[in-house]
Amino acid sequence: MFVSAFDLFKIGLGPSSSHTVGPMRAAHRFAHELAADGKLDSTGHVVVDLYGSLALTGRGHGTDRAILLGLSGEVPDRIDPDQVEPKVRRIREQRAIVLDGRREIPFHEQDHLRFRIDKTLAFHSNGMRFTAYDDAGAIVSRKIFFSVGGGFVVDEAEAQRIGEPVEALHVPYPFANAAELLAYGNESKKRIAEMMRANELALRSPDEVRSGLLERWAVMNESIER
Structure with a gap:
């Protein structure tokens, strides 16, 4: 999942x-x-x-x-x-x-x-x-x-x-554990970061992914300074 x-x-x-x-x-x-x-x-x-x-x-x-x-x-x-x-x-x-x-x-x-x-x-x-x-x-x-x-x-x-079956998110690299994720990497010849980005892009636009991640990065840095 x-x-x-x-x-x-x-x-x-x-x-x-x-x-x-x-x-x-x-x-x-x-x-x-x-x-x-x-x-x-x-x-x-x-x-x-x-x-x-x-x-x-x-x-x-x-x-x-x-x-x-x-x-x-x-x-x-x-x-x-x-x-x-x-x-x-x-x-x-x-x-x-x-x-x-x-x-x-x-x-x-x-x-x-x-x-x-x-x-x-x-x-x-x-x-x-x-x-x-x-x-x-x-x-x-x-x-x-x-x-x-x-x-x-x-x-x-x-x-x-809660606990009822829910429709799984439709992403190109669905995985339930690290072994499945690594298997996808070996098969696709992609890095973990590349696969995660592909999954995020299946749910949001490129602009939404970029702006959302940058916002989280900025908040983390501001928290350190605060």
Whole structure:
């Protein structure tokens, strides 16, 4: 099974892909779906419950900051790292959040972001529940997400489909292990880098491959300097 470099090397806030990048993506997705479903204007406040490992180690991994930023409409691969602390500080000082970057609602962190160390959700230890309430306290929307590693996030319905057969990516050099990759190299007389590039070009345009890889290279170098 071929895994793209764009999936292996994700750009995002650290220190953890599962405890920082994933929760930020989940929070952003919940807020954005509220807007897409026309429920943003009826949302009075949002409560986020963190379970399992996210509850036990989330503060040390920056899960709390990731949730605040994601609900605000930020995504991990586009936010300016220098703006993280000012944005989080502003939310905490004003005790309010601009949901999906569009609607300001109160957000009292001690009440609206709960670390449920007493419970773990069934599917995965990195569980999150987002609940939007209207001003009368009725539920507008509720959704559970799981951060399953590598920055990937699934909701409950998607979690149920994990393990089902999926259509393989159509690339010229599919491989499941190093031996198969080396066999392709011997047969094609190509270097590993050449085969990997051919696989990426089967999924994206040459410009997308080049710009995406250069962006990742630049971020890595900036991280070293930072």
